[in-house]
Amino acid sequence: MQTISPAFSCDLKSVIQPNLTAKKARYSHVNGKRVSVRCSYRSESFSFPNGVGSSRADWQSSCAILASKVVSAENSSSVAVVNGHSNGSVDLSLVPSKSQHNGKPGLIQPLTITDLSPAPSHGSTLRVAYQGVPGAYSEAAAGKAYPNSEAIPCDQFDVAFQAVELWIADRAVLPVENSLGGSIHRNYDLLLRHRLHIVGEVQIPVHHCLLALPGVRTDCITRVISHPQALAQTEGSLNKLTPKAAIEAFHDTAAAAEYIAANNLHDTAAVASARAAELYGLQILADGIQDDAGNVTRFLMLARDPIIPRTDRPFKTSIVFAAQEHKGTSVLFKVLSAFAFRNISLTKIESRPHQNCPVRVVGDENVGTSKHFEYTFYVDFEASMAEARAQNALAEVQEYTSFLRVLGSYPMDMTPWSTLPSEDV
């Protein structure tokens, strides 16, 4: 038995891993061997004012009860989950370290799907997975959410989810919406496919720059590359600055800057942060090119375990549900009424195609048939699951839904706008 963190105890089953590289080993070694991790909760007592339950286990099972009608969103996922959701040992092999950026040592390569191997928590520094490479806005968000943590770059959102599930990271910080570009749908879908809990949110002011190699002039730029969200947030400025340039999507903003530097591209510019310019040796051709000065991205903080909801500070709760079959249209109205009736404000509503049944055929041979789209709804509301009104609202919502899952009940980001670290990003 080895103690992993105060809240868990874990049995470690060692599996010999011959091709573990030095670089990857820091994420996943125990005495030079790969491990699979089986975890059990230590019971902790908490008191709830409104009968949510009296322990961490109770709160977790109350999440599970609400999720019990899930038709099974997980079956579309190939993820091997280790924290009590699936107890098989995982056999994803590590691959040798990738080639270094431009031959230069020391630059961090993001985790990719083939790098994932279960790893126990070790050391005292919290490891926070984010999508992108150093200099990405997500790295700044991870730093704001968890100061003094170790940021772990991942090449895809899905990898960041899996890094937490496999104990390679302790938390993930991922974007879900931007004030100009709208929702990051991929992460809504992944929230449903994976079993992580939302434990907090952070909002980051996003201040974009146009970056190019030193000496390159704006009128020489024939191509602008960046993350699609960043391109959407700067569309108006790019139309003015580089009207003839081709616009191309890239994995993340900082990776676009890194790509220009690594390939010595004199005709290409990136939309990225000032920190990315510094990290990859690019010059800033234009500063503050976001189409709205108050451009902000909201990130979710994800963990393997939920936090205990409280009432002594403003909390938000995020849920996801699907309407009972054949009752689609009126269900949304009824659900929204359940919150309105209890004076609970909604801060966000998002719909996504139903993962198991995206289309339903309605009608009959006489009048003809048509295809109805089926949706999964994501709702954020301003209340804590420790409040009776939130519990009652969800009890009512459950009556109209085929499944309902609480994704998390967590403190709202109340950082005053003026103190947000805009100069860092």
Ligand SMILES: O=C(O)C(=O)C[C@]1(C(=O)O)C=C[C@@H](O)C=C1
């Ligand atoms: O590419 C980055 O730098 C990211 O962190 C990703 C991302 C996003 O996915 O929305 C994060 C914040 C900004 O809105 C732009 C891009």
